[in-house]
Amino acid sequence: MATRTTSILAVGFMLFALFFGAGNLIFPAMLGQMAGDNLVPANIGFIITGVGLPVLGIIALAYSGKDNLQSLASRVHPLYGITFASVLYLTIGPLFAIPRTNTVAYEIGINPFINNNVDTIPLLIFSIIFFGITLYFSLQSQKLVDVVGKMLSPLLLVLISVLVVTAIVNPIGTIQPPTEDFLSGSFFKGFQEGYLTMDMLAAFVFGIIVINILKERGSTSKRDLIVNGLKVALIAGILLAIIYSSLAYLGATSVEGIGHLDNGGAVLANSFDYYFGTVGSILLAFIVIAACLTTSIGLITACASYFKEIVPSVSYKQWAVLFTVVSAVLANFGLNKIIEFSIPVLSLLYPLAICLLVLTFLHPLFKGRTAVYQFSILFTFIVSLIERLYELGVPVDGLHEFFTAVLPWYGVGLGWIVPAIIGGLIGYIISSFNSQPKISV
Numbered sequence: 461m462a463t464r465t466t467s468i469l470a471v472g473f474m475l476f477a478l479f480f481g482a483g484n485l486i487f488p489a490m491l492g493q494m495a496g497d498n499l500v501p502a503n504i505g506f507i508i509t510g511v512g513l514p515v516l517g518i519i520a521l522a523y524s525g526k527d528n529l530q531s532l533a534s535r536v537h538p539l540y541g542i543t544f545a546s547v548l549y550l551t552i553g554p555l556f557a558i559p560r561t562n563t564v565a566y567e568i569g570i571n572p573f574i575n576n577n578v579d580t581i582p583l584l585i586f587s588i589i590f591f592g593i594t595l596y597f598s599l600q601s602q603k604l605v606d607v608v609g610k611m612l613s614p615l616l617l618v619l620i621s622v623l624v625v626t627a628i629v630n631p632i633g634t635i636q637p638p639t640e641d642f643l644s645g646s647f648f649k650g651f652q653e654g655y656l657t658m659d660m661l662a663a664f665v666f667g668i669i670v671i672n673i674l675k676e677r678g679s680t681s682k683r684d685l686i687v688n689g690l691k692v693a694l695i696a697g698i699l700l701a702i703i704y705s706s707l708a709y710l711g712a713t714s715v716e717g718i719g720h721l722d723n724g725g726a727v728l729a730n731s732f733d734y735y736f737g738t739v740g741s742i743l744l745a746f747i748v749i750a751a752c753l754t755t756s757i758g759l760i761t762a763c764a765s766y767f768k769e770i771v772p773s774v775s776y777k778q779w780a781v782l783f784t785v786v787s788a789v790l791a792n793f794g795l796n797k798i799i800e801f802s803i804p805v806l807s808l809l810y811p812l813a814i815c816l817l818v819l820t821f822l823h824p825l826f827k828g829r830t831a832v833y834q835f836s837i838l839f840t841f842i843v844s845l846i847e848r849l850y851e852l853g854v855p856v857d858g859l860h861e862f863f864t865a866v867l868p869w870y871g872v873g874l875g876w877i878v879p880a881i882i883g884g885l886i887g888y889i890i891s892s893f894n895s896q897p898k899i900s901v
Contacts, residue, residue, distance in 0.1 A: 467677045468688055471670060472695025478666045479514060479696055480703070482616065482751045483557065483564045484657050486724025486795075488704040491653050492711025493720055493727055495646055496638035499712045502650035506708070507701050509654025513814065515697040517663030520820040522671055522689035525682060529664040533816060535823075536833040542770060544812065548661050551809060553763035556802040557658055558756050558787040562590050563795035565752035567725030569745035572733065584792055591788040593753060598760040598780045616747050617703075623728075624706035626735050633716025648872035655806040656799065659700075660813055665762065723795050760784055804848045808841075811876045815840045819884070831887035831894075839883030843867065843876040 488506065495502035526532040529548065534541030551557070566586050576582055642649055670692055671685060679688045711727055718730040733741045764779035771779075790798065819833055826832045843863060847870070850860040867875040 468691050469695065471673055472692045475666060475670055475692055476696035476699045479659050479700055481755045482748045483560045485620065485707060485728060486564060487653060487656050488707040489711040489727040490724035491650060492708035493715055494639045495642045496636045496712055498638045498642050498646035499635065499708060501647040502642060503705055503708045505647040505650030506654045507704060509651050510657045510659060510704060511697045511701045513660040514663040515693040516817055517660050518667045518670055518693040519686065519690050520817050521667035522685040524820050528668055536837050547809065548664065549763050549766050551805060552658050552661050553759050554783040554786040556798060558759050559791035559798050561752040561756040562587055562791040563798055564725050565590060565749040567723060567795050568729045569749040572729040572741060580792065587788050587791045591784050594756045594760055595780060595784040597757045599777060616751050619744055619747060620703065623732060623735065624710055627710040627713060631713035632718065632734060633713055635712045636715040645872055652873050655810045725795060804852060807873065808844050808848050811840050811844045812837060815880050826888050829888060829891040831891040832884045835883035835887035836880045839879035840876045843879050847875060
């Protein structure tokens with residue numbers, strides 16, 4: 461039985477709800493503030509990585525026929541598969557995304573009402589309460605969380621829609637000049653800012669959920685899965701693109717009225733207060749805190765479940781407690797620090813994920829030769845690693861200068877593209893002579 465249009469729409473909106481988290485709202489708003497007059501190219505770059513790549517990630521999983529990320533990444537090597545999947549889960553889990561849910565909730569839901577920019581005690585107290593609730597529900601039945609989550613996403617969407625429509629009809633001010641970082645190369649800067657959403661990484665996890673639901677609703681052939689997966693991903697992607705672009709415009713027009721702020725959470729909170737006053741801000745605070753809680757609970761559950769599978773000797777409860785404690789500790793560094801810490805990791809992880817994504821689509825072209833995956837990923841990793849080490853102050857000046865001189869787009873964070881192509885070609889040539897193993901499509 462073919463999957464009905466109503467089912468496609470339902471799954472598309474479900475995928476949108478999975479991607480649409482309170483944490484992601486802060487990045488387009490901040491992008492708008494920084495990009496100013498260069499909003500359009502910056503936003504296009506942001507949409508490519510923040511929306512386009514997640515859409516392709518969903519389609520790639522349907523195309524690959526794999527049941528999970530680890531098996532897909534194992535096309536490089538089984539050890540790489542488990543390593544890449546583990547790092548990805550830690551990234552969208554306790555190292556960055558889960559602490560970010562806490563700090564976004566604090567920045568939007570608490571900080572505006574106490575006007576605190578120095579004292580860390582309120583954040584500590586909030587973190588203890590927030591993660592206490594997170595752990596409690598992570599160890600309970602998920603039915604209540606699922607129901608609450610389904611209610612909160614539409615409410616949050618309605619509130620944000622009211623805010624952006626108001627901002628479009630009656631902008632806070634005129635768009636101001638860009639900040640120093642966005643004076644030139646704003647497209648590439650926006651491209652890298654899109655990494656911060658982590659949605660492409662999450663797509664490798666959400667994609668499995670989408671594929672399983674489509675199978676249950678009648679998409680039995682690979683072609684049906686690809687076509688319907690594309691439809692579902694486009695529904696979610698279009699909605700995300702509209703919201704992100706609207707929030708970026710809000711950020712760009714807000715500077716004249718509320719000034720340049722430290723993070724997107726403050727931009728949203730101050731914009732909401734500007735238009736709707738204290739009552740509106742309190743309503744936004746309540747919904748954002750609750751939405752962040754459901755996201756945090758879901759991520760703790762997903763990460764603990766995954767690591768219990770690969771390390772069965774440690775129970776689900778023990779993993780959940782460990783990840784909650786780690787998240788709580790990291791959350792107290794504050795939203796700005798969490799974003800700052802995450803940038804080097806995401807800038808290293810995203811090129812590897814993009815490379816794997818492209819190779820998945822090209823898999824039949826090179827007949828699944830293992831060496832193609834291995835050399836392409838290896839070259840991508842080397843270039844990305846050197847760039848990240850240089851940015852962190854590690855003495856790799858010689859290699860950095862060499863790559864700057866010979867690699868196109870190295871200066872804008874995309875120097876790995878040509879090496880990835882060269883690596884794939886080298887892998888194909890070597891495998892042609894050495895009869896390297898192939899992986900079935």
